[in-house]
Amino acid sequence: MREPQGSRSGELMQAIVCESEAEGNPLRLEDVDPPELKPGSLRIQVTATALNRADLMQRRGFYPPPPGASPLLGLECSGVVSEVAPEVTGWAKGDRVMALLAGGGYAEQVVVDAGSCLRVPEGVDLTEAAALPEVVLTVFLNVFQLAGLSEGDWLLVHGGGSGIGTAAIQMAQAAGARVAVTAGSDEKCERCRALGADVAINYREQDFAAELAKVTQGHGVAVILDSIGGAYLEKNLASLEVGGRLVLIGLMGGAKAEISLGQLLMRRLQVIGSTLRTRTPAEKSALVRGFEQKFGSALQTGAIRPIVDRILPLEEAEEAHRVMQASEHFGKLLLQVG
Numbered sequence: 001m002r003e004p005q006g007s008r009s010g011e012l013m014q015a016i017v018c019e020s021e022a023e024g025n026p027l028r029l030e031d032v033d034p035p036e037l038k039p040g041s042l043r044i045q046v047t048a049t050a051l052n053r054a055d056l057m058q059r060r061g062f063y064p065p066p067p068g069a070s071p072l073l074g075l076e077c078s079g080v081v082s083e084v085a086p087e088v089t090g091w092a093k094g095d096r097v098m099a100l101l102a103g104g105g106y107a108e109q110v111v112v113d114a115g116s117c118l119r120v121p122e123g124v125d126l127t128e129a130a131a132l133p134e135v136v137l138t139v140f141l142n143v144f145q146l147a148g149l150s151e152g153d154w155l156l157v158h159g160g161g162s163g164i165g166t167a168a169i170q171m172a173q174a175a176g177a178r179v180a181v182t183a184g185s186d187e188k189c190e191r192c193r194a195l196g197a198d199v200a201i202n203y204r205e206q207d208f209a210a211e212l213a214k215v216t217q218g219h220g221v222a223v224i225l226d227s228i229g230g231a232y233l234e235k236n237l238a239s240l241e242v243g244g245r246l247v248l249i250g251l252m253g254g255a256k257a258e259i260s261l262g263q264l265l266m267r268r269l270q271v272i273g274s275t276l277r278t279r280t281p282a283e284k285s286a287l288v289r290g291f292e293q294k295f296g297s298a299l300q301t302g303a304i305r306p307i308v309d310r311i312l313p314l315e316e317a318e319e320a321h322r323v324m325q326a327s328e329h330f331g332k333l334l335l336q337v338g
């Protein structure tokens with residue numbers, strides 16, 4: 001525990017701290033200074049936060065927080081508004097809120113630009129709401145805004161049982177698109193189908209490109225949401241229809257690969273790289289409003305809902321990281337904070 005360092009009230013909050021970037025250094029709960037309220041922001045008393053694959057990378061020093069962001073882990077949270085900056089309109093103390101964060105979610109309090117916040121729909125449990133912001137906004141940005149998935153199109157998502165995958169299945173279905181996923185076990189494939197995937201391919205047993213060619217009668221898919229990178233690049237490009245878009249959001253399978261530029265040219269393919277965390281508050285605010293416009297009603301009706309694998313107490317963050325590293329989960333891993 002350390003001494004207070006001039007926080008507003010002198011009161012500390014609890015947060016998960018990982019000071020050393022060295023692998024194997026355990027996550028631990030400590031008392032730290034709460035964040036200062038900034039112009040245009042809300043203070044949230046955090047109910048829950050959720051893990052993202054990026055947290056594992058940040059911990060190992062590969063994905064540092066953008067300048068000005070909290071050094072703590074945590075890219076999303078749910079909770080209750082406890083303070084509103086004077087110029088902010090539309091939010092009041094006591095509102096149920098979920099927020100996209102550039103960091104800091106593994107803590108009792110966060111301060112976040114009001115534009116990055118969404119209201120928690122009535123039918124959604126406040127704890128479970130922490131599972132939504134990062135994944136639904138990532139899928140909306142990449143699949144719908146950048147890659148322009150339309151009704152009737154085929155979408156392929158790698159890692160259908162991931163946080164991102166489970167959101168993508170629901171959102172593609174809500175938009176009237178057809179969705180194929182890859183996953184690492186028959187059980188995960190079955191759960192993806194139950195969630196709405198039209199096709200689920202066990203990538204450990206089947207060649208996804210060959211399976212997709214069969215399913216689409218050689219036509220290919222319009223959009224691929226890919227977090228694997230190098231290892232799948234060739235098969236991804238082969239699986240796209242003419243004019244298809246590959247959106248790269250992760251590099252779990254390596255950062256380097258050879259690419260046939262002739263294939264890109266002749267089949268008019270697009271490869272798009274994208275990160276959400278480093279975008280400006282104005283960009284995030286526009287993204288949130290765009291999401292609400294397109295998917296707000298699907299969120300209200302429960303057509304898009306949090307898919308929660310398990311909820312652990314904040315102090316068990318280390319165990320939650322182990323589960324994610326081993327890919328034992330389906331959907332999101334949550335940490336209960338308050």
Ligand SMILES: NC(=O)c1ccc[n+]([C@@H]2O[C@H](COP(=O)([O-])OP(=O)(O)OC[C@H]3O[C@@H](n4cnc5c(N)ncnc54)[C@H](OP(=O)(O)O)[C@@H]3O)[C@@H](O)[C@H]2O)c1
Nearest residue numbers: 052053138159162163164183184227249250274275276327
């Ligand atoms: N760029 C951005 O803005 C952005 C934003 C959010 C997330 N992301 C990225 O999106 C990815 C998913 O994030 P998440 O938080 O949802 O992670 P997650 O829940 O941990 O899911 C990752 C899943 O990928 C699956 N996987 C591993 N190797 C695979 C392979 N070769 N083929 C198919 N699936 C494979 C694993 O499940 P099984 O192997 O058991 O099926 C694993 O559960 C991560 O790479 C993350 O960095 C990027």
